[in-house]
Amino acid sequence: MNDYLWDRTGRDAEVEQIENLLAPYRHIDQQLEFREPPLSPAKWASRRYYFASATAAVLIIVAVISWHTTSSKQRITATAIIGAPRIDEVPMASASLDVGSRIETGFLDRVRIQVGDMGWVQVEPDSILRLIENRPERRRFRLEHGEILARISAPPAAFIVETPVARAIDLGCTYHLRFSQSGEGAIEVTEGWVEVDRGFEQTLVPAGASANFRPRGISPSYMQKTSPEFRDAMLEWWDSPNPSLRSTALARLLSSATKQDAYTLLNMLHRSPPEDRAGIYDRLNQLVPAPREVSRAAVLAGEARAEDAWWTVVERELGLGNIKKKGPLQLNPYWPQ
Amino acid sequence: MDADAKDAELARRAQLGDRNAFGTLYQRYARVVHGILLARLPFAVVEDQSQEVFITAFHRLRGLRDPAAFGGWLCAIARTRAKEFYRGVVIEEELKEEFGATCVNSSAESSEALSALRSLPETYRETLMLRLVEGLTGPEIAARTGMTHGSVRVNLHRGMELLRRALRKELHS
Structure with missing residues (x-):
């Protein structure tokens, strides 16, 4: 039986057409260049000349390696993984980035950015990302729109990605960050912790959790494995301007909450209006009982730091305390610019 | 010789x-x-x-x-x-x-075809690259890479189906 795709027997117009389209990328026969030719003994006739040259060569190599090691730790380079992304308006396979450099990917392009010795950022299709700060102690990007995947190992707040409405401050982690042209964004953390902030609003997102953000604010972080009922009701409670819809959403989310949602409820507690606090407190207390030092009256009254001791208990109960979080946080150290 | x-x-x-x-x-x-x-x-x-x-x-x-x-x-x-x-x-x-x-010599269509091929899962992408770009036949791919004939045949046919879909998607967009 003829099978052109398998062994070129018979005809298959479609496969032949694709072959013709791809022909420009085919290997072109050429000689293999051995780039390490054998040394000519005549050049090394003098032993003294040989040792002097060898010493000089070693010194040069050491200097070059030293310079290269130092500069490569700080250098930010972008390389196309697939497609033809544009770096500073020019289609490029690879380039070094400077402050102000702009990377734009089309719908089939992907770019990997090596951020010195901190880690890397992958720019997904249909995205625009700019480098806005490059100092050894801090690298800052701005995601105009699109999606990135970042894997970073650095001191807290040394790597920051801003969007037009919020920014993600790395605490040593791996995460996906999306921001649409309509002004909506989301972050999904898979390793470590990320702090998402906007003005004086702040949400800590641990591995396994996500948070959404809009021009009006940042959602409480929620577990990626939570039930759709809880997640949808919580996002409606957070996002809806209608008090009656918010009230209905609150009832739904409280009834569908399970122990894994305790972190979200605690996030909600300190940002909820007074009329919602009692319901949230009581449900959270059923799922993860409050420690003795947390007073219900103080929490309902909205006293500052009233629920502080509960964070430790909730993080321990959900296993979040085992996730590496580097160093103490400072609230909004760099915002607004 | x-x-x-x-x-x-x-x-x-x-x-x-x-x-x-x-x-x-x-x-x-x-x-x-x-x-x-x-x-x-x-x-x-x-x-x-x-x-x-x-x-x-x-x-x-x-x-x-x-x-x-x-x-x-x-x-x-x-x-x-x-x-x-x-x-x-x-x-x-x-x-x-x-x-x-x-x-x-590449055209926009060539570039799109390569992009579509590169968007496939790695297993199919590599086998199809050898067949459609480099011009090797299925038996040659098996002999050179050490894969079985069955694996190459499956990769070619499943990969080709995915490639058709990817190309159609590009055409529509």
């Missing part, structure tokens, strides 16, 4: 330092290595990286215990080379070449 010699015999002679034997192996496997790299790396760097793969193979050839396994061994070097490229081992060399600059 070289043209008729089996790969294992050529690999054995190359292990003893016979550069002509290695040259014949290069001619036989250049398209395979090129295809494997093209499935993973920007076109602009594939030729250079391909040369590096063969030079690496030549220097490590003495460590190859079974010369009959040359094909699979070389493919593994090529895949590792592609991974190293993205680990920053090679990108530090700062490639100055513009993307696609050496592909003077």
Whole structure:
């Protein structure tokens, strides 16, 4: 039986057409260049000349390696993984980035950015990302729109990605960050912790959790494995301007909450209006009982730091305390610019 | 002579330092290595990286215990080379070449076809790259890479189906 795709027997117009389209990328026969030719003994006739040259060569190599090691730790380079992304308006396979450099990917392009010795950022299709700060102690990007995947190992707040409405401050982690042209964004953390902030609003997102953000604010972080009922009701409670819809959403989310949602409820507690606090407190207390030092009256009254001791208990109960979080946080150290 | 010699015999002679034997192996496997790299790396760097793969193979050839396994061994070097490229081992060399600059004959349609092919899962992408870009037949792919005929056949047909869908998607968009 003829099978052109398998062994070129018979005809298959479609496969032949694709072959013709791809022909420009085919290997072109050429000689293999051995780039390490054998040394000519005549050049090394003098032993003294040989040792002097060898010493000089070693010194040069050491200097070059030293310079290269130092500069490569700080250098930010972008390389196309697939497609033809544009770096500073020019289609490029690879380039070094400077402050102000702009990377734009089309719908089939992907770019990997090596951020010195901190880690890397992958720019997904249909995205625009700019480098806005490059100092050894801090690298800052701005995601105009699109999606990135970042894997970073650095001191807290040394790597920051801003969007037009919020920014993600790395605490040593791996995460996906999306921001649409309509002004909506989301972050999904898979390793470590990320702090998402906007003005004086702040949400800590641990591995396994996500948070959404809009021009009006940042959602409480929620577990990626939570039930759709809880997640949808919580996002409606957070996002809806209608008090009656918010009230209905609150009832739904409280009834569908399970122990894994305790972190979200605690996030909600300190940002909820007074009329919602009692319901949230009581449900959270059923799922993860409050420690003795947390007073219900103080929490309902909205006293500052009233629920502080509960964070430790909730993080321990959900296993979040085992996730590496580097160093103490400072609230909004760099915002607004 | 070289043209008729089996790969294992050529690999054995190359292990003893016979550069002509290695040259014949290069001619036989250049398209395979090129295809494997093209499935993973920007076109602009594939030729250079391909040369590096063969030079690496030549220097490590003495460590190859079974010369009959040359094909699979070389493919593994090529895949590792592609991974190293993205680990920053090679990108530090700062490639100055513009993307696609050496592909003077490619059109927008060619570029879209390559993008669609590269969007496929790795298993299908590599096999289809060898078949549709490098022009190897299914039996040749199996012989060169060490895959079974069945695996190659499945990869080709399932991959082709995915490629059709990807091309249709590009056409609509």
